[in-house]
Amino acid sequence: MQFKDLQLNKPILKAIAAKGYETPTPVQEKTIPLVLEKKDIIASAQTGTGKTAAFALPILQLLFDKQDAGKRAKKIRALVVSPTRELALQIEESFKSYGKFSNLRTTVIYGGTSIEPQKDILKKGVDILVATPGRLLDLHKQDCIHLNLIEVLVLDEADLMLDMGFIDDVKKIERLCPKAKQTLLFSATMPPKIAELANSILKNPETVDTTPSTSAAKTIVQKLYYVPKQKKMELCLYLLRNTLKGNILIFRRTKFGIAKLEKTLKKNNYNVASIHGDKTQKDREASLNKFKDGTVNILIATDVAARGIDINNLDAVINFDIPNVSETYVHRIGRTGRAGNTGNAFSFCSADEKNYITNIQKLINTIIPVEENHPYPLDPKAKPQIHKTPGKSKHKKGRKSEASKKKKKRWY
Template sequence: MSFKDLQLNKPILRAVTEIGYNDPTLVQNKTIPLILKKKDIIVSAQTGTGKTAAFALPILQLLFDRQDASKKGKKIKALVVSPTRELAVQIGEDFNKYSTYTNLRATVVFGGTSIEPQKDILKKGVDILIATPGRLLDLHKQDIVNLDYVETLVLDEADLMLDMGFIDDVKKIERLCPNDKQTLLFSATIPYKVEQLANNILNTPERIEVSPNASTSKNISQLLYYVPKRNKIELCLHLLRNNIKGSILIFRRTKFGVDKLEKTLLKNGYKVGSIHGDKSQTTRQNALNEFKNGHTNILIATDVAARGIDINELDAVVNFDLPNIPETYVHRIGRTGRAKHTGLSYSFCSADEKTYVKSIEELINIQIPIEEDHPYPLDPKAKPIIHKSKKTGSKHKKGRKSIASKKKKKRWY
């Protein structure tokens, strides 16, 4: 099936062809016809399956016939709610690419940056709004955003949205939109809480599942390194010098860990950037742009900051810290080996992470090959280090009562 078979009009097809899309992906094939029929849908699809185009193209098609309202007269007819700023920016860029040959206007609003420029754009009128929940509700409170005309509501990366604690915001946003809107829910996984949300806000939805979450691409070579936690940085430097080349995405569990590794790699002369939730939006966007443009070839990130970022032709992914949720491992390494390219995945496992490996291997149904030939092997008998306080009992010295207080005194009771 080609994009022409999906009932998209010529201006949209022209933009899609210029971007270099030839045939629709599986999620696009299944989703676009249903959205054009105005059905509510719940889609389970990972990052990298082409799901942004799966909802963006049909939304542009549905709005195309009413695109010529004067700018001031434009009302928000499609709303995309996204959990992170990076993902919102990415979706906004995609909408702008696909709508090149239309008069439809899309804009992005997110927190962590000045609200005034966003207000100015919204006052001029837009057809499609992409927003993070907090900033959207702020703008609504200030009467800058009117959701009374929304025809299509998209909740993207719903599982991450709920993990980040946005459940109440999402419900509030849904209630602010008209009752007869079309709702499209996209999620990498469909845990119970996403299922509950879908039951509450979707109207007899069609379900689409694209590739089970357990599948890892055959184009990715996976390697596992058992290493003491204290030697992970040395192992990382050793592999960067000898094995890992090209564009590399390194995952760490914490923001502190991201900063620490970035400082070490910079000291060792590597071109490296980083993204995590405590960095300002501008800093994160600059780090991402520098990585995409090739000014840096290493990007260190936490899972939340990296979710949904579209980076093409990544050579390798390094799991510096193994994730405790096995599906996260699949999402991480799925960023390399895309579109018929080959990719490499390197995972560092310390003694306290051995149980994570077991869960991951059960999910992907593959035993990850172990690389033993490296300078920092983990003693097979090594047990996880459990940090215990050496102090026991009260922190106060014994016998700290004064002599006077120890004397038997007559009590009044």
């Protein structure tokens, strides 16, 4: 199937051709006709499957007939709610490039940056709004956003919005839109709370399931390194010196872990940038742009910061810390080996992460090949480290030191 078979109009087809796309991905092929038929949709699609175009193209087509309203007369008719600023910016960029031969206006609003310029853009009138939940509700409270004319509502990366604690905000936003709207919900996984949300807000939805989240792309070469926890840093440096080339994304669990790794790599003269939730929006964008334009070739990130970020030509992913949620492993490694290219995924597993690997292998139904030929092997008999609970004394309860006994005043 080609894009021209999907009933898209000439200006949109021209924009797609300008981007060099010819054939739609499975999620686009299944979703676009349903959106054009104005159906509600629950789509289970992983990042990297082309899902932004799956909703952006048909939305542009649906709004096309009313595009010539004067700028001030433009009202928000499509709303895309996105969990992170980076993802929101990417979605806005997609709408702008697919709609460049139309008069439809798209803008993006998100927190962590000045609210005034966003108010000015909204005053000028927009057709399509991409927003993070918090800033959207702030602007609505200030009477700068009206959602009473929304025709299409898109909830993107719904499971991540749940993880980030936005689910109540999302419900509030949905209630502010008209009842008669079309709703499209995209989620990489379907936890019970997301299924519950979908049931409560969607009307007779069609289900699109293109990529089972339990499989890892065939184009990714996976390798597992068993390594003592305290030797992971050395193993990382060893692989960077001897094996890894090109653009590399490294996942760590905490911002403290990111800072430690970044400092070590910089000390060893590597070009590194990092992103995590505590960085300002400006810093996160700067890091991402440096990675995209090749100023740095290593990006260290937490899962929340990196979810949904589209990076072309990523050569390898390193799981410095093994994720405790098995699906997260699939999302992480799915950032490489995209669009038919091959990629590499290296995972560093210490003794206390072995259970996570067992669960991941069950989920992806694959045994990850173990690489034994490296200088820091883990002793197979190594036991997981037991972390003592702080504040517990090794002394028996009620035991007093000699000094305290001497100080005690006697009553006799």
